[in-house]
Amino acid sequence: MAVAERRILFKHIDEPGYTVDIDCYLKHGGYEDLKKAIKLEPQFIKDEVKKSQLRGRGGAGFSCGVKWGFIDAKKTTKPIYLICNADESEPGTFKDRQIIHKDPHQLIEGMIISCFANSVHLAYLYIRGEFPEGARILEKAIAEAKAKNFLGKNILGAGYDLEIYVHRGAGAYICGEETGLIESIEGKRPYPRIKPPYFPAVLGLYMCPTIVNNVETLCNVKHIVNMGGEAYARIGKPNNTGTRLIGVSGDVKKPGYYEFECGAITLGELIYDVCGGIRNDNKLKAVIPGGSSSKVMRADGRYKVKGANSEMTEIGLNDIPMDFDTFAAVGTMSGSGGVIVMDETRDMVDCIENLSEFYAHESCGQCTPCREGAQWMKKIIHRMNHGHARKEDTDLLKNVADNIAGRTICAFGEACSWPVQSFIAAFRNEFEAKAK
Amino acid sequence: MSISLTPDFEKKLDEAITHYPVSKRSAALPLLHLWQEQFGYISDEAIEFIAKKLEVQSIHILELVTFYPMFRREPIGKHHIKVCRTLSCALGGAHEAHACMKKLTGAQGDDHGPCTSPDGKYTVEYVECLASCGTAPVMMINEEFYENVNSEEKAKELLKKYQ
Numbered sequence: 324m325a326v327a328e329r330r331i332l333f334k335h336i337d338e339p340g341y342t343v344d345i346d347c348y349l350k351h352g353g354y355e356d357l358k359k360a361i362k363l364e365p366q367f368i369k370d371e372v373k374k375s376q377l378r379g380r381g382g383a384g385f386s387c388g389v390k391w392g393f394i395d396a397k398k399t400t401k402p403i404y405l406i407c408n409a410d411e412s413e414p415g416t417f418k419d420r421q422i423i424h425k426d427p428h429q430l431i432e433g434m435i436i437s438c439f440a441n442s443v444h445l446a447y448l449y450i451r452g453e454f455p456e457g458a459r460i461l462e463k464a465i466a467e468a469k470a471k472n473f474l475g476k477n478i479l480g481a482g483y484d485l486e487i488y489v490h491r492g493a494g495a496y497i498c499g500e501e502t503g504l505i506e507s508i509e510g511k512r513p514y515p516r517i518k519p520p521y522f523p524a525v526l527g528l529y530m531c532p533t534i535v536n537n538v539e540t541l542c543n544v545k546h547i548v549n550m551g552g553e554a555y556a557r558i559g560k561p562n563n564t565g566t567r568l569i570g571v572s573g574d575v576k577k578p579g580y581y582e583f584e585c586g587a588i589t590l591g592e593l594i595y596d597v598c599g600g601i602r603n604d605n606k607l608k609a610v611i612p613g614g615s616s617s618k619v620m621r622a623d624g625r626y627k628v629k630g631a632n633s634e635m636t637e638i639g640l641n642d643i644p645m646d647f648d649t650f651a652a653v654g655t656m657s658g659s660g661g662v663i664v665m666d667e668t669r670d671m672v673d674c675i676e677n678l679s680e681f682y683a684h685e686s687c688g689q690c691t692p693c694r695e696g697a698q699w700m701k702k703i704i705h706r707m708n709h710g711h712a713r714k715e716d717t718d719l720l721k722n723v724a725d726n727i728a729g730r731t732i733c734a735f736g737e738a739c740s741w742p743v744q745s746f747i748a749a750f751r752n753e754f755e756a757k758a759k
Numbered sequence: 760m761s762i763s764l765t766p767d768f769e770k771k772l773d774e775a776i777t778h779y780p781v782s783k784r785s786a787a788l789p790l791l792h793l794w795q796e797q798f799g800y801i802s803d804e805a806i807e808f809i810a811k812k813l814e815v816q817s818i819h820i821l822e823l824v825t826f827y828p829m830f831r832r833e834p835i836g837k838h839h840i841k842v843c844r845t846l847s848c849a850l851g852g853a854h855e856a857h858a859c860m861k862k863l864t865g866a867q868g869d870d871h872g873p874c875t876s877p878d879g880k881y882t883v884e885y886v887e888c889l890a891s892c893g894t895a896p897v898m899m900i901n902e903e904f905y906e907n908v909n910s911e912e913k914a915k916e917l918l919k920k921y922q
Contacts, residue, residue, distance in 0.1 A: 572892035
């Protein structure tokens with residue numbers, strides 16, 4: 324039996340008759356949470372978010388409450404900025420697209436509440452350049468919200484001012500990295516900044532304290548205000564609270580986007596029950612569980628997880644529950660919720676060649692190990708996959724990857740080497756077979 | 760500089776700049792987008808004009824144009840077909856879709872770069888992940904987005920709208 328979806332953020336997505344207009348949103352109870360929030364103390368909302376144990380949905384899974392806690396509006400003399408990261412570009416991920424294009428006001432409401440909680444008066448919504456329609460929808464939504472005084476001066480008579488502007492990217496994946504994104508809004512090349520000292524909470528946009536949150540994270544804030552932090556924390560599992568938007572693509576019969584309570588569903592249930600199993604009834608070979616940067620998992624692998632009484636047990640891929648901590652425990656990550664499924668007909672060297680081209684194209688070029696290494700990895704895999712493999716290539720490739728991870732300013736170094744390292748670790752025989 | 764812009768267009772540029780009360784330079788990407796939508800590509804004149812408008816050096820604009828993949832320094836075909844090539848789309852037939860579009864439009868050139876038809880009507884190009892992996896293969900034609908482009912009939916049907 325398939326586990327039922329629990330749609331909170333996706334509640335109205337694809338509902339017949341539901342539109343992006345503010346009137347439709349208001350008819351469905353829209354902006355009621357903002358009306359509630361604006362009467363509360365900002366600190367109270369921050370405390371609720373902390374109690375909810377909400378973790379960031381962009382990829383790293385960092386605690387939202389902790390992130391917000393780095394900034395104290397009473398102690399800083401500088402303005403505080405908030406940026407919504409809608410630069411959804413991690414291959415395999417297509418959840419934010421649904422909210423942006425089908426329920427934009429949910430995001431705007433979540434953003435306004437988050438800005439109010441953090442005493443932000445100027446916020447930017449950074450949307451990837453390839454979403455021109457999404458940008459228009461959001462701009463219209465902002466104008467509508469402004470006309471109803473949910474935005475602008477003296478919002479709902481509460482004496483609070485806020486402006487939100489849409490800022491379009493221009494096709495660069497690295498802009499999803501929060502400090503690169505900040506540089507991009509400053510009108511520069513999106514070279515990520517080094518931390519320390521450039522933590523966004525301290526030296527963010529225009530060298531002021533800045534909060535950068537993913538689309539899904541900000542939408543969750545609205546629902547936390549609605550139900551209260553403690554009630555929200557009861558959804559999902561401790562430390563893995565709330566729901567997760569999951570996108571499944573690749574070799575399944577019914578690819579698509581779904582919303583489940585965190586940890587309520589296993590990878591096997593997701594693939595076989597929800598997504599109808601593997602295309603053409605082939606056998607499952609491998610899964611990339613959280614966007615292309617997460618480490619690939621073998622279908623026949625055994626994975627060590629903590630049992631109910633904290634004892635270690637070994638389970639198969641299909642039995643892994645979909646939550647942050649379990650994926651981390653088995654050596655990969657739930658990342659951005661993008662699950663890419665590959666069946667037995669797929670050549671793993673071919674798959675990683677595709678991803679290595681992506682990373683070689685998207686390296687910003689600031690750090691030498693990544694700029695050169697991503698190209699080298701692409702070239703080595705290309706020759707391996709096109710009849711020119713050398714015997715030493717598998718080790719050489721791993722060596723290059725090992726020398727990028729941990730040696731770059733931002734996490735792109737890991738993002739481009741983890742796939743290569745994990746593909747080799749899981750499917751070494753296929754790489755070596757290329758040299759025969 | 761002998762560039763003349765319509766008052767309407769200039770108004771759009773000025774309006775975009777107001778979104779960045781802290782720093783004009785932040786308006787560089789929006790201005791480049793507006794320019795490219797209007798003129799099709801970013802010329803030397805565009806770079807000088809925008810730099811002057813934002814009170815920065817020309818190099819500060821040029822370095823953006825050479826970095827961000829969406830900006831181009833030369834005109835392309837009237838209709839721009841961008842086919843996603845990243846893993847999920849590749850598994851779903853992106854290479855077939857790209858080849859099909861090249862065939863139907865007569866676009867020529869190396870697959871790694873933009874391929875334009877001799878009549879200048881179409882440019883077919885691979886792009887990286889368009890964030891719709893569940894409906895592979897996907898593509899954009901100009902600003903419109905299309906999913907599940909998995910047959911020649913479907914591709915032909917799409918192209919009818921872009922003559």
